[in-house]
Amino acid sequence: MSKSDKYLSLITFLFITLAISLTSGYQYIGDFVEKGLSALSMFIGYFVLIALFSIYKDVSLFTKKQLMSIAFLSVFITLASYIYPYFKYSEQNPSDLMSTLIYDIVINVIIFTLLFKESKRERSQSIPEQKII
Numbered sequence: 001m002s003k004s005d006k007y008l009s010l011i012t013f014l015f016i017t018l019a020i021s022l023t024s025g026y027q028y029i030g031d032f033v034e035k036g037l038s039a040l041s042m043f044i045g046y047f048v049l050i051a052l053f054s055i056y057k058d059v060s061l062f063t064k065k066q067l068m069s070i071a072f073l074s075v076f077i078t079l080a081s082y083i084y085p086y087f088k089y090s091e092q093n094p095s096d097l098m099s100t101l102i103y104d105i106v107i108n109v110i111i112f113t114l115l116f117k118e119s120k121r122e123r124s125q126s127i128p129e130q131k132i133i
């Protein structure tokens with residue numbers, strides 16, 4: 001595959017990912033910060049899915065630093081998406097606001113653990129690591 005085809009596929013991937021993420025954030029009901037957190041959550045979610053699938057296929061698509069960044073960003077954005085509304089709408093009943101927090105925490109612990117282990121794992125394959133960015 002030529003170098004221009006690789007760049008075109010990356011640009012197309014990023015364009016579609018950004019478009020879907022921004023649309024999701026725009027449709028979210030809330031203020032500008034909540035919309036931004038929703039868009040970022042969707043954007044990082046695509047990379048989390050790709051990283052998890054690459055772990056399943058035992059293929060290295062991300063560097064160790066990229067995997068750690070994805071893991072930490074996923075947790076940070078999830079926590080921010082709960083903490084910000086908790087303080088913004090503090091006069092409301094927090095049980096309504098935090099009803100899905102435990103599920104998101106469990107899922108994020110699993111994701112973080114998998115990505116963290118993968119980033120620490122030494123790959124002793126003859127194929128060099130491929131970097132997407």
